[in-house]
Amino acid sequence: MVKTLVLCDCDGSQKIDAERIAQTCGVTCSRVHSALCTTQLQDAARAIEAGEAVIACAQEHVVFRELAGDLGAEPPGFVDLRDRAGWSDEGAEAGPKMAALVAESLQPAPEVPAVDVVSEGTCLIAGPGAVVEPLARRLSDALSVTALYTDDVEPPVDRDFDMVRGRLARVSGALGGFDIRIDALQQVVPGGRGAFRLTDPRDGGRSRCDIVIDLTGGTPLVPAPEKREGYLRADPRDPLAVERLAFEATQVVGTFEKPLYVRLEESLCAHSRAGQAGCSRCLDTCPTGAIAPAGDHVAIDSMVCAGCGGCAALCPSTAITYEAPPLTHVLQRMQVLARSFRAAGGDNPRLLVHDAHGAEMIRLAARFGRGLPAAVIPMELPVVSGFGHAEMLAALAHGFASVSVLVAAATERDALTRELALAEAIAGPGRVEMLDATDPDAMSEALFAAEAPPALAEPVLPMGNRRQVARLAAQALNPDAAAPLPLPEGAPYGAAEVDTDACTLCLACVSLCPSGALLDNPDRPQLRFQEDACLQCGICAATCPENAVTLIPRLDLSPEALKQRVLNEEEPFACVECGRPFGVKSTIDRIMEKLAGTHPMFATSAQARMIQMCDDCRVQAQFHSEDNPFAVGEPRRPRTTEDYYSDRKDH
Structure with a gap:
């Protein structure tokens, strides 16, 4: 219809x-x-x-x-055509942009996977007793409250709510599933006359709750506390802030839908192999601490994840993918915006990526200021911190002349900054930027003053995962690249170079390479490399016993990057018995030089000769030697029934 x-x-x-x-x-x-x-x-x-x-x-x-x-x-x-296009100093020229915005609004939105989170109202309030007690009394009718006094204030003489004394040592989890550790824990002994007594203090008290109200006034007990659902915190000296928490706590009781922002494919993760550390980009950038090592890969706590998307933007292997929305939907939106803008008669469009805060900035600039230029097309995302280099390059490949990412004070910038630098190294200067403007008028002035280079004359449609999209877009943006593009340190693309004088072709790097970029040759002593597959995770360099591997961040856009090339090879050694090639000649020669005639196991020439034999011939030689380790003597004759009868007759 x-x-x-x-x-x-x-x-x-x-x-x-x-x-x-x-x-x-x-x-x-x-x-x-x-x-x-x-x-x-x-x-x-x-x-x-x-x-x-x-x-x-x-x-x-x-x-x-x-x-x-x-x-x-x-x-x-x-x-919204008015605030994003019509209300502007260039509103009369905004026809193509209006057409693009309408076309983009007709695209169906994907469903974001989610799970239900149940909060039954079990609440821990921690802080000074003088602040905690009145708040606990207020909330005790609506929530199941436990008050944790962190000072020496006497416990109340009634049992309207549970009370303990101690130190809140650790908080993990999120709304509906907090895990609490309390040290110096003292519990109320409710019996007896007079004031309630407290048990002797002990460390390591454990409990669980749905909501944590932290009024301790010290360092937050979780990373990025403002992003941890169910963790409410205020300065105990601020009555208004404490009062606000009373209202917020009652609003997080019930069943809520928690989006599953990211998906992890463990088999693709390049975090480590065999104890050798590799990629840690996601661990370094996660603001909430939702990502933790789990053997050779990482694990993501979806309840703690706040959905900033930085991990997916930085992941070199696409083991982590963002699902809210997925990459394919973002690419489709950008492609529709650029194509419709040109079809409606527009030229040289510029993309402005923003979040809800940016949308409010645009509305204020439209109502009270200059608005947006006619060629600047806004695209709103839930968060902009996960808008990585692949998306930026794809936007340019779709036909946008430039990409501006409008950030807010609360935007996580670590991953975005790194991705902008990587995108600029690939696309060239003047095409991507971070627009950090807190004033709507300053935002408008920056956009009106900016001059973007010409857009691609023939836009392309990059497809696939992030690595494939980035490569296809880079090829479109650099059609005449005669050499690999140098990239910033830590880029997920590059080469591995080997010091052939140091390398012994032990192939330890091949066995641990998580992406298969390093390969061996079953027929010859060779170390091969396919640059397109290299993640620059560093496991090969950490594994090499001779420190012979060096990583070079770069992007080779030629077909040679898709082929295997030989990094190091040597002449194989021919078995002295059967002539079959095996091992590496230089290695066998070094072993002979060091062991033959000196090591007790290879003291004689016959024993030393075994070093020069292949596996099969070495076994044969051992089997036929005088001190054959495989010899077991004559097998014992099995006993029969007659033997048992004979034994009985003898006795």
């Missing part, structure tokens, strides 16, 4: 080219209204009742949703 786009110029404050939008997007456009949310609301009602309506107004989405509910119809879709 063809969707119907219901248009409104918001009291004549913007110009909308309905014909251009209809031709570009393949939708049916209504007439352009001026007061759709008030005096012309009946037109919106008819469109909603007909079904498949998209309202070109985001400001009054509550009004139109309530209208759909009153009519018993499905809620309509929405697209």
Whole structure:
């Protein structure tokens, strides 16, 4: 069914080219209204009742949703043309951008995998007794409260809530599943006359709860406390902040849907092999501590993960992929925006990636300032910290002239900064940037003043996983690259070079390479390498006993990177018995030089000769030698029934 786009110029404050939008997007456009949310609301009602309506107004989405509910119809879709395009110093030229935004809004949104989190209201409140006690009394009717006094205030003489004394030593987990450790724990002994007594202190008390209210006033007990669901924290000296926690605590009781932001494929992880440390990018960047080593790979606590996406952006092997939304959906959105903008007559589009904070900045700039330039197309994501180099390069390959990532004060920037540097090294200067503006007017001025280089004349459609997308986009952006592109230290692409004078072809690096970039040759003593597969994880360099391996961050866009090349090879040694080649000649010669005639096991020439034999011939030689280690003597004759009878007769 063809969707119907219901248009409104918001009291004549913007110009909308309905014909251009209809031709570009393949939708049916209504007439352009001026007061759709008030005096012309009946037109919106008819469109909603007909079904498949998209309202070109985001400001009054509550009004139109309530209208759909009153009519018993499905809620309509929405697209914001006014703030993102129409209200601008260049609003009269924003027709192509409006068409692009409409086309992008028609793309179906993928479902994000999620699990249910149950919080039954079991709550621990920790802090000074004078602050904790009144808060515990207030919440005891709504929550199952345990008060942890961290000072010497006497316990209350009633049992309206549980009380213990001690030190909150560790907090792990998240909403609905916190694991608590309390040291110097003292529990109330409720019997007897007079004030309640406390047990002797002991360390290592363990408990579980759904909600933690931390009023200790010290260092937070979890990384990135503002991102840990169910962990509420305030300064005990701030009554207003404590009061706010009382309200927040009652709002996190019930069953909630927790998105599973990332997916981990353990077999692809290059964290370590055989105890040799390799990639730690995700561990280094995770702000919440949701990622931890788990043998040769990492493990992700999905309940703790806050969904910043930095781990997926930095993962060199694509073992971690972001699912909210997935890469394919982001690529599709960018491709639709760029293609529709050009189809509607636009030229040299620029992409502005932002989150909800950025969306508010855009709305304020549109209402009170210059708005966005006509060629700047905004694309909102749940978070921008996971917008990595692969997405940036893909945007340029789709036909955007530049990519600006608008960050907020709360944006996690570690991964984003590294990915921007990597994207710039591949795409060239002036094409990607981090826009750090806290003022809407400053944001607008920066975008109006920026000059982007020309976009690709013939856009391409990069597909596959992140590594494949980045490579295809890089090839489109660097069609005349005559040499590998140098990349920043820590880049996930590069070469491995071997010092052939030091390398003994032990092939330990081959056995531990997690991506198969290093290979052997079963027919010859060779160390081979396929550059396209190298993750630059460093396991090979850490494993090499001779320190012969050096990693070189770079991106080779030639077909040679997809082929195997020989890093080191030597002449094989021919078995002195059968002539079959085995081992490495230089290695056998060194062993002969060091052991023959000096080591007790190889004191004679016959024994030393075994060093020069292949495995099969060495076994044969050992078997036929005088001191044959395989000899077991004559087998013992099995005893029969007659033997037992004979023994009895003898006795």
